[in-house]
Amino acid sequence: MPPRRALCFAVLLAATACMRPALQPVPTDRPIIIAHRGASGHRPEHTVAAYTLAVEMGADFIEPDLVSTKDGVLVARHENEIGGTTDVASKFPERRTRKVVDGDTMTGWFTEDFTLAELRMLRARERLSFRSHAYDGQFPIPTFDEVLALADSLGRARGRVVGVYPETKHPSYHRAIGLPLEPALLASLRARGLDRRDAPVYIQSFEDGNLRALRGQTRVRLVYLVSERALTPARLRDIATFADGVGVNQRLVVAPDSAAVPSRVIRDAHDAGLQVHVWTLRSEPVFLAARYGGDPVAEVREMVRLGVDGIFGDFPDVVARGLDLAPTRR
Numbered sequence: 001m002p003p004r005r006a007l008c009f010a011v012l013l014a015a016t017a018c019m020r021p022a023l024q025p026v027p028t029d030r031p032i033i034i035a036h037r038g039a040s041g042h043r044p045e046h047t048v049a050a051y052t053l054a055v056e057m058g059a060d061f062i063e064p065d066l067v068s069t070k071d072g073v074l075v076a077r078h079e080n081e082i083g084g085t086t087d088v089a090s091k092f093p094e095r096r097t098r099k100v101v102d103g104d105t106m107t108g109w110f111t112e113d114f115t116l117a118e119l120r121m122l123r124a125r126e127r128l129s130f131r132s133h134a135y136d137g138q139f140p141i142p143t144f145d146e147v148l149a150l151a152d153s154l155g156r157a158r159g160r161v162v163g164v165y166p167e168t169k170h171p172s173y174h175r176a177i178g179l180p181l182e183p184a185l186l187a188s189l190r191a192r193g194l195d196r197r198d199a200p201v202y203i204q205s206f207e208d209g210n211l212r213a214l215r216g217q218t219r220v221r222l223v224y225l226v227s228e229r230a231l232t233p234a235r236l237r238d239i240a241t242f243a244d245g246v247g248v249n250q251r252l253v254v255a256p257d258s259a260a261v262p263s264r265v266i267r268d269a270h271d272a273g274l275q276v277h278v279w280t281l282r283s284e285p286v287f288l289a290a291r292y293g294g295d296p297v298a299e300v301r302e303m304v305r306l307g308v309d310g311i312f313g314d315f316p317d318v319v320a321r322g323l324d325l326a327p328t329r330r
Contacts, residue, residue, distance in 0.1 A: 026060050030304075032163075034313070039317070046078060074184050076143070079169060084127050087123050162200070171209075223246065224242070226249075276307075277310035278310070280312045300318065
């Protein structure tokens with residue numbers, strides 16, 4: 001291409017990019033909807049189908065839990081043991097083994113024993129017996145890069161930003177076996193220009209060690225996941241030195257009994273400068289406290305009244321209803 005024509009073409013591309021309509025940002029005037037493993041109440045968790053449906057239902061963020069393959073690729077699985085969420089047992093029966101992961105002895109099939117090419121042969125299945133198994137065997141395991149690309153394309157298709165909320169699963173274990181999660185995670189975010197403070201990204205972990213290390217390596221917002229009961233103001237102030245928020249079990253916000261009284265966790269966390277994202281709301285009766293009378297929307301509305309900044313849910317459509325949002329699925 002002649003230089004002048006090439007220059008004109010470059011100018012045209014730049015002008016076209018500038019003409020693209022700006023995407024609506026993630027809302028800040030209400031709690032954010034975090035699709036827990038995607039719309040995992042409706043589709044097998046951590047699949048493109050689950051993430052896509054979640055966005056169609058109004059989720060602001062999709063949540064991929066990250067583990068590593070043998071060849072160092074980050075994939076979306078709730079655990080590195082995948083016997084319960086894939087058909088690995090029928091395709092690789094000889095790979096069954098026993099390991100100690102973070103102090104727990106586990107028997108099954110582990111992602112770090114498979115290359116990405118081998119994991120591509122597997123298909124996801126529903127983990128819980130009482131949820132629909134109609135979609136078992138249909139969807140492959142996505143990589144983190146594919147989840148990031150999906151969030152971008154879904155956001156552009158719908159005219160709004162779709163965030164990602166990755167969790168590093170067993171980071172100390174992965175580091176000990178020579179497959180650290182953090183370098184690959186940050187490389188993927190940087191490749192898409194997402195290593196910045198205002199990126200629609202939260203990185204979460206149950207381990208404070210890797211969050212403390214990440215604090216010096218990235219500008220992305222960090223969330224410390226906690227289920228400990230002794231979440232004192234002093235502890236929250238310490239968490240605020242390395243994290244931007246806490247992800248708390250909903251039972252730490254308000255106990256499940258019928259005479260439950262809200263705790264001080266939300267107020268104390270806000271006083272420490274931390275956001276509060278509550279996990280995990282599920283609609284089935286087995287998960288709902290009795291005082292909600294079988295109505296999962298009532299639980300959402302209680303969390304909103306108590307002042308949470310974000311809600312993890314297996315059913316993002318239910319969370320959206322609890323926030324009085326109009327249905328967004330097309």
